[in-house]
Amino acid sequence: xxxxxxxxxxxxxxxxxxxxxxxxxxxxxxxxxxxxxxxxxxxxxxxxxxxxxxxxxxxxxxxxxxxxxxxxxxxxx
Amino acid sequence: xxxxxxxxxxxxxxxxxxxxxxxxxxxxxxxxxxxxxxxxxxxxxxxxxxxxxxxxxxxxxxxxxxxxxxxxxxxxxxxxxxxxxxxxxxxxxxxxxxxxxxxxxxxxxxxxxxxxxxxxxxxxxxxxxxxxxxxxxxxxxxxxxxxxxxxxxxxxxxxxxxxxxxxxxxxxxxxxxxxxxxxxxxxxxxxxxxxxxxxxxxxxxxxxxxxxxxxxxxxxxxxxxxxxxxxxxxxxxxxxxxxxxxxxxxxxxxxxxxxxxxxxxxxxxxxxxxxxxxxxxxxxxxxxxxxxxxxxxxxxxxxxxxxxxxxxxxxxxxxx
Numbered sequence: 001x002x003x004x005x006x007x008x009x010x011x012x013x014x015x016x017x018x019x020x021x022x023x024x025x026x027x028x029x030x031x032x033x034x035x036x037x038x039x040x041x042x043x044x045x046x047x048x049x050x051x052x053x054x055x056x057x058x059x060x061x062x063x064x065x066x067x068x069x070x071x072x073x074x075x076x077x
Numbered sequence: 078x079x080x081x082x083x084x085x086x087x088x089x090x091x092x093x094x095x096x097x098x099x100x101x102x103x104x105x106x107x108x109x110x111x112x113x114x115x116x117x118x119x120x121x122x123x124x125x126x127x128x129x130x131x132x133x134x135x136x137x138x139x140x141x142x143x144x145x146x147x148x149x150x151x152x153x154x155x156x157x158x159x160x161x162x163x164x165x166x167x168x169x170x171x172x173x174x175x176x177x178x179x180x181x182x183x184x185x186x187x188x189x190x191x192x193x194x195x196x197x198x199x200x201x202x203x204x205x206x207x208x209x210x211x212x213x214x215x216x217x218x219x220x221x222x223x224x225x226x227x228x229x230x231x232x233x234x235x236x237x238x239x240x241x242x243x244x245x246x247x248x249x250x251x252x253x254x255x256x257x258x259x260x261x262x263x264x265x266x267x268x269x270x271x272x273x274x275x276x277x278x279x280x281x282x283x284x285x286x287x288x289x290x291x292x293x294x295x296x297x298x299x300x301x302x303x304x305x306x307x308x309x310x311x312x313x314x315x316x317x318x319x320x321x322x323x324x325x326x327x328x329x330x331x332x333x334x335x336x337x338x339x340x341x342x343x344x345x346x347x348x349x350x351x352x353x354x355x356x357x358x359x360x361x362x363x364x365x366x367x368x369x370x371x372x373x374x375x376x377x378x379x380x381x382x383x384x385x386x387x388x389x390x391x392x393x394x395x396x397x
Contacts (some may be wrong), residue, residue, distance in 0.1 A: 012113060015123045019110045022127065023103065029125070 103258035108357035143378025190389025305360035
């Protein structure tokens with residue numbers, strides 16, 4: 001129902017406006033956490049560094065020693 | 078979580094455990110904008126996703142230029158992609174999109190009965206008709222016919238010579254299934270027009286008129302120039318897949334050669350039958366691609382309608 005009403009009211013200018021926001025990364029859909037992650041190479045790079053650090057630490061020490069397990073935490077098999 | 082297991086997982090209240098996003102390629106956004114600016118896209122189809130909007134526009138464009146007629150005889154697949162090779166994921170140019178059209182299977186045309194009827198009017202009419210129709214299809218998509226079969230047989234013969242003699246192998250006799258009229262020279266355009274004016278048989282006159290129309294239509298197809306980097310992507314490819322198999326009789330030697338050759342057609346990825354490079358932000362480039370696609374679709378639609386008219390060519394499904 002909502003989609004139908006959106007369709008009937010949409011104008012060329014509105015579509016072009018949304019597309020312009022998307023192209024500039026300012027559209028609300030681009031501002032979700034994953035949307036920002038996909039668009040931001042620095043976030044991706046930071047995430048890679050963190051991932052590599054955890055991997056390196058995991059192989060250096062037993063997994064359970066990296067940090068104290070929260071109460072009632074079920075350790076990975 | 079059911080109680081009583083004796084172990085509890087820590088809770089993640091308030092934390093989203095999964096994120097999903099439909100990643101919109103910037104090229105899809107640019108193309109959606111260009112299609113809207115050109116007035117080709119219908120803004121009512123906008124639902125917030127550029128790629129869906131572009132796909133919807135492409136489908137409508139194909140329908141507007143004969144999609145339904147094409148589907149009656151051909152199984153073609155139009156693809157808009159960031160890679161020119163549908164069998165590869167390599168993004169060779171991040172600023173470009175590629176529109177390709179390829180057959181999913183080949184249509185089947187048995188042309189012998191038509192040629193026989195045409196030969197009763199003029200001995201050079203069958204070959205004229207054949208080259209008008211098959212030539213028009215070949216300008217758009219590959220048609221596999223007796224010439225491909227003869228080439229294949231020649232290759233087999235050469236191979237057999239090296240393996241101890243052609244007489245030790247069963248090689249299809251393509252030559253004998255080609256009607257004698259096919260060895261005549263096609264009529265010149267003026268002679269054909271004159272003959273058309275004298276023809277009494279309405280059905281056959283209609284066939285010739287449709288063949289001439291098809292020929293004119295295919296002549297409008299301007300394949301936009303392809304860049305060197307795209308050409309390089311297909312340097313080691315097989316020839317394009319055929320969209321049409323043309324034989325003179327059902328299940329003759331030409332069909333046999335096609336079936337045999339078909340086993341290896343996908344051993345190496347084939348060249349696309351039709352490819353246009355698109356600069357998605359450039360209205361001229363998008364227009365050129367759409368115009369070329371429109372001519373291709375209209376020609377294939379006209380070919381499909383003509384194939385349906387040919388006597389002795391009742392559709393028996395797509396050739397595998």
